[in-house]
Protein backbone atom coordinates (compact mmCIF):
# COMPACT_ATOMS: atom_id res chain seq x y z
CA UNK A 1 0.00 0.00 0.00
CA UNK A 2 1.47 3.35 -1.07
CA UNK A 3 -0.35 6.47 0.02
CA UNK A 4 0.33 10.20 -0.21
CA UNK A 5 -1.29 12.55 2.30
CA UNK A 6 -1.77 15.97 0.72
CA UNK A 7 -3.16 19.08 2.39
CA UNK A 8 -2.35 22.48 3.80
CA UNK A 9 -0.18 22.95 6.89
CA UNK A 10 -2.15 21.93 9.96
CA UNK A 11 -4.79 19.95 8.05
CA UNK A 12 -4.03 16.79 10.06
CA UNK A 13 -1.64 14.89 7.78
CA UNK A 14 0.75 13.96 10.59
CA UNK A 15 -2.08 12.94 12.91
CA UNK A 16 -3.67 10.66 10.29
CA UNK A 17 -0.31 9.30 9.08
CA UNK A 18 0.34 7.93 12.56
CA UNK A 19 -3.00 6.05 12.56
CA UNK A 20 -2.29 4.55 9.13
CA UNK A 21 1.23 3.47 10.09
CA UNK A 22 -0.04 1.78 13.25
CA UNK A 23 -3.08 0.09 11.71
CA UNK A 24 -1.50 -1.20 8.49
CA UNK A 25 2.07 -1.68 9.72
CA UNK A 26 3.63 0.29 6.87
CA UNK A 27 6.39 2.85 7.17
CA UNK A 28 5.84 6.56 7.44
CA UNK A 29 7.92 9.04 5.47
CA UNK A 30 7.30 12.53 6.86
CA UNK A 31 9.66 15.02 5.27
CA UNK A 32 8.82 17.57 8.00
CA UNK A 33 9.71 15.09 10.80
CA UNK A 34 12.89 13.96 9.04
CA UNK A 35 13.99 17.58 8.55
CA UNK A 36 13.19 18.48 12.18
CA UNK A 37 15.36 15.54 13.30
CA UNK A 38 18.21 16.73 11.09
CA UNK A 39 17.88 20.22 12.58
CA UNK A 40 17.84 18.79 16.12
CA UNK A 41 20.98 16.75 15.41
CA UNK A 42 22.67 19.75 13.74
CA UNK A 43 23.63 17.72 10.65
CA UNK A 44 24.83 19.40 7.46
CA UNK A 45 21.36 18.97 5.95
CA UNK A 46 19.71 20.23 9.16
CA UNK A 47 21.83 23.38 9.21
CA UNK A 48 20.90 24.09 5.57
CA UNK A 49 17.19 23.31 6.11
CA UNK A 50 16.69 25.33 9.31
CA UNK A 51 16.76 28.77 7.74
CA UNK A 52 14.11 27.79 5.17
CA UNK A 53 11.89 26.11 7.76
CA UNK A 54 12.06 28.97 10.25
CA UNK A 55 11.09 31.38 7.48
CA UNK A 56 8.13 29.20 6.43
CA UNK A 57 9.75 28.51 3.04
CA UNK A 58 10.20 25.16 1.32
CA UNK A 59 13.56 23.41 1.59
CA UNK A 60 15.13 23.12 -1.93
CA UNK A 61 13.69 20.25 -4.01
CA UNK A 62 17.00 18.45 -4.63
CA UNK A 63 17.68 18.02 -0.88
CA UNK A 64 14.18 16.74 -0.15
CA UNK A 65 13.91 14.40 -3.15
CA UNK A 66 17.18 12.68 -2.25
CA UNK A 67 15.99 12.24 1.34
CA UNK A 68 12.75 10.59 0.21
CA UNK A 69 14.31 8.41 -2.49
CA UNK A 70 16.54 6.77 0.12
CA UNK A 71 13.45 5.75 2.14
CA UNK A 72 11.05 4.41 -0.51
CA UNK A 73 10.46 0.67 -0.25
CA UNK A 74 8.41 -1.99 -2.03
CA UNK A 75 6.44 -3.07 1.07
CA UNK A 76 4.43 0.11 1.55
CA UNK A 77 4.50 3.59 3.03
CA UNK A 78 2.56 6.72 3.72
CA UNK A 79 4.17 9.92 2.45
CA UNK A 80 3.32 12.92 4.64
CA UNK A 81 4.39 16.35 3.41
CA UNK A 82 5.90 15.08 0.15
CA UNK A 83 5.54 15.88 -2.70
CA UNK A 84 4.69 19.55 -2.25
CA UNK A 85 5.85 21.04 -5.55
CA UNK A 86 5.15 19.90 -9.11
CA UNK A 87 8.84 19.28 -9.54
CA UNK A 88 8.86 16.93 -6.51
CA UNK A 89 5.76 15.11 -7.86
CA UNK A 90 7.36 14.59 -11.27
CA UNK A 91 10.60 13.39 -9.69
CA UNK A 92 8.64 10.90 -7.59
CA UNK A 93 6.91 9.62 -10.75
CA UNK A 94 10.27 9.10 -12.43
CA UNK A 95 11.69 7.23 -9.44
CA UNK A 96 8.60 5.00 -9.23
CA UNK A 97 8.67 4.31 -12.99
CA UNK A 98 12.28 3.27 -12.69
CA UNK A 99 11.47 0.71 -9.98
CA UNK A 100 8.19 -0.30 -11.64
CA UNK A 101 5.99 0.85 -8.77
CA UNK A 102 3.07 3.26 -8.28
CA UNK A 103 1.08 5.25 -5.71
CA UNK A 104 -2.38 3.79 -4.91
CA UNK A 105 -4.11 6.92 -3.62
CA UNK A 106 -3.40 10.56 -2.89
CA UNK A 107 -5.63 11.51 0.04
CA UNK A 108 -6.30 15.24 0.02
CA UNK A 109 -7.31 16.60 3.44
CA UNK A 110 -9.30 19.74 2.73
CA UNK A 111 -9.81 22.41 5.44
CA UNK A 112 -10.40 26.17 5.63
CA UNK A 113 -7.73 28.75 6.45
CA UNK A 114 -9.62 29.81 9.60
CA UNK A 115 -9.54 26.25 10.95
CA UNK A 116 -5.84 25.91 10.06
CA UNK A 117 -4.86 28.91 12.21
CA UNK A 118 -6.82 27.47 15.18
CA UNK A 119 -5.18 24.10 14.79
CA UNK A 120 -1.62 25.27 14.43
CA UNK A 121 -1.67 27.75 17.27
CA UNK A 122 -2.92 25.02 19.67
CA UNK A 123 -0.58 22.28 18.44
CA UNK A 124 1.94 20.77 20.84
CA UNK A 125 4.49 18.04 19.99
CA UNK A 126 6.39 15.54 22.12
CA UNK A 127 10.12 16.31 22.18
CA UNK A 128 10.98 12.60 22.48
CA UNK A 129 8.55 10.60 20.29
CA UNK A 130 7.00 13.29 18.05
CA UNK A 131 3.36 12.54 19.02
CA UNK A 132 1.05 15.40 18.10
CA UNK A 133 -1.50 16.98 20.48
CA UNK A 134 -3.83 19.96 20.47
CA UNK A 135 -4.57 22.02 23.57
CA UNK A 136 -8.33 21.94 22.83
CA UNK A 137 -9.05 19.24 20.23
CA UNK A 138 -6.67 16.50 21.39
CA UNK A 139 -5.22 17.45 24.79
CA UNK A 140 -2.69 15.29 26.65
CA UNK A 141 -3.93 13.62 29.84
CA UNK A 142 -1.33 15.48 31.92
CA UNK A 143 -0.63 19.09 31.03
CA UNK A 144 2.67 19.47 29.08
CA UNK A 145 3.48 15.71 29.06
CA UNK A 146 3.16 13.08 26.33
CA UNK A 147 0.56 10.33 27.03
CA UNK A 148 2.77 7.71 25.39
CA UNK A 149 6.26 8.38 26.73
CA UNK A 150 5.85 11.23 29.24
CA UNK A 151 8.19 13.39 27.12
CA UNK A 152 7.93 17.15 27.36
CA UNK A 153 5.56 18.85 24.90
CA UNK A 154 6.73 21.89 22.91
CA UNK A 155 5.43 24.34 20.33
CA UNK A 156 7.10 24.23 16.91
CA UNK A 157 9.21 27.28 15.96
CA UNK A 158 7.29 27.64 12.69
CA UNK A 159 3.86 27.65 14.42
CA UNK A 160 4.01 31.39 15.10
CA UNK A 161 1.21 33.33 13.43
CA UNK A 162 3.46 35.27 11.03
CA UNK A 163 5.24 32.09 9.85
CA UNK A 164 1.91 30.23 9.56
CA UNK A 165 0.67 32.91 7.12
CA UNK A 166 3.87 32.57 5.06
CA UNK A 167 3.49 28.77 4.98
CA UNK A 168 -0.11 29.11 3.81
CA UNK A 169 1.00 31.39 0.97
CA UNK A 170 3.67 28.88 -0.06
CA UNK A 171 1.02 26.13 0.04
CA UNK A 172 -1.33 28.14 -2.24
CA UNK A 173 1.41 28.84 -4.77
CA UNK A 174 3.52 25.70 -4.80
CA UNK A 175 1.50 22.78 -3.40
CA UNK A 176 -2.13 23.42 -4.42
CA UNK A 177 -1.40 22.69 -8.12
CA UNK A 178 -0.79 19.07 -7.05
CA UNK A 179 -4.52 18.62 -6.47
CA UNK A 180 -5.16 18.93 -10.21
CA UNK A 181 -2.04 16.93 -11.05
CA UNK A 182 -3.27 13.90 -9.11
CA UNK A 183 -6.95 14.41 -10.03
CA UNK A 184 -5.92 14.16 -13.69
CA UNK A 185 -4.19 10.87 -12.90
CA UNK A 186 -7.44 9.59 -11.31
CA UNK A 187 -5.91 8.76 -7.92
CA UNK A 188 -6.98 11.78 -5.84
CA UNK A 189 -9.51 11.22 -3.04
CA UNK A 190 -10.80 14.25 -1.11
CA UNK A 191 -11.56 14.06 2.62
CA UNK A 192 -13.36 16.74 4.62
CA UNK A 193 -10.65 17.64 7.14
CA UNK A 194 -12.92 19.89 9.23
CA UNK A 195 -14.52 16.81 10.83
CA UNK A 196 -13.17 15.52 14.11
CA UNK A 197 -10.06 13.34 14.22
CA UNK A 198 -11.99 10.05 14.51
CA UNK A 199 -14.32 10.84 11.61
CA UNK A 200 -11.45 11.81 9.32
CA UNK A 201 -9.69 8.59 10.31
CA UNK A 202 -12.77 6.47 9.45
CA UNK A 203 -13.18 8.14 6.06
CA UNK A 204 -9.53 7.50 5.24
CA UNK A 205 -9.87 3.85 6.27
CA UNK A 206 -12.85 3.51 3.90
CA UNK A 207 -10.73 4.84 1.04
CA UNK A 208 -7.83 2.53 1.89
CA UNK A 209 -10.14 -0.48 2.05
CA UNK A 210 -10.60 -0.16 -1.74
CA UNK A 211 -6.94 -0.81 -2.49
Ligand code: AP5
Nearest residue numbers: 009010011012013014015031032059081119123134137197
Ligand atom coordinates in the same frame (compact mmCIF):
# COMPACT_ATOMS: atom_id res chain seq x y z
P1 AP5 B 1 5.70 19.79 7.73
O1 AP5 B 1 6.11 19.29 9.04
O2 AP5 B 1 5.37 18.83 6.64
O3 AP5 B 1 4.52 20.80 7.97
P2 AP5 B 1 3.14 21.03 7.20
O4 AP5 B 1 2.87 20.41 5.91
O5 AP5 B 1 3.12 22.52 7.18
O6 AP5 B 1 2.15 20.28 8.05
P3 AP5 B 1 2.02 20.33 9.54
O7 AP5 B 1 2.99 19.37 10.16
O8 AP5 B 1 2.10 21.76 10.02
O9 AP5 B 1 0.53 19.90 9.76
P4 AP5 B 1 -0.21 18.50 9.59
O10 AP5 B 1 -1.05 18.55 8.36
O11 AP5 B 1 0.74 17.36 9.75
O12 AP5 B 1 -1.19 18.61 10.84
P5 AP5 B 1 -1.14 17.87 12.27
O13 AP5 B 1 -1.54 16.46 12.14
O14 AP5 B 1 0.13 18.20 13.00
O15 AP5 B 1 6.82 20.77 7.14
C1 AP5 B 1 7.47 21.75 7.93
C2 AP5 B 1 8.49 22.47 7.07
O16 AP5 B 1 9.49 21.54 6.62
C3 AP5 B 1 7.96 23.14 5.80
O17 AP5 B 1 7.44 24.43 6.04
C4 AP5 B 1 9.23 23.16 4.93
O18 AP5 B 1 10.10 24.19 5.31
C5 AP5 B 1 9.88 21.83 5.26
N1 AP5 B 1 9.43 20.73 4.38
C6 AP5 B 1 8.74 19.61 4.74
N2 AP5 B 1 8.48 18.85 3.67
C7 AP5 B 1 9.02 19.48 2.59
C8 AP5 B 1 9.05 19.20 1.21
N3 AP5 B 1 8.48 18.09 0.68
N4 AP5 B 1 9.67 20.08 0.39
C9 AP5 B 1 10.27 21.19 0.88
N5 AP5 B 1 10.26 21.54 2.18
C10 AP5 B 1 9.63 20.69 3.05
O19 AP5 B 1 -2.38 18.64 12.98
C11 AP5 B 1 -2.30 20.03 13.32
C12 AP5 B 1 -2.98 20.24 14.70
O20 AP5 B 1 -4.38 20.01 14.58
C13 AP5 B 1 -2.49 19.27 15.80
O21 AP5 B 1 -2.47 19.97 17.01
C14 AP5 B 1 -3.57 18.15 15.83
O22 AP5 B 1 -3.71 17.57 17.12
C15 AP5 B 1 -4.82 18.92 15.42
N6 AP5 B 1 -5.76 18.13 14.59
C16 AP5 B 1 -5.44 17.26 13.60
N7 AP5 B 1 -6.56 16.76 13.02
C17 AP5 B 1 -7.61 17.38 13.66
C18 AP5 B 1 -9.05 17.30 13.52
N8 AP5 B 1 -9.61 16.52 12.59
N9 AP5 B 1 -9.80 18.07 14.35
C19 AP5 B 1 -9.23 18.88 15.29
N10 AP5 B 1 -7.89 18.98 15.47
C20 AP5 B 1 -7.10 18.25 14.67
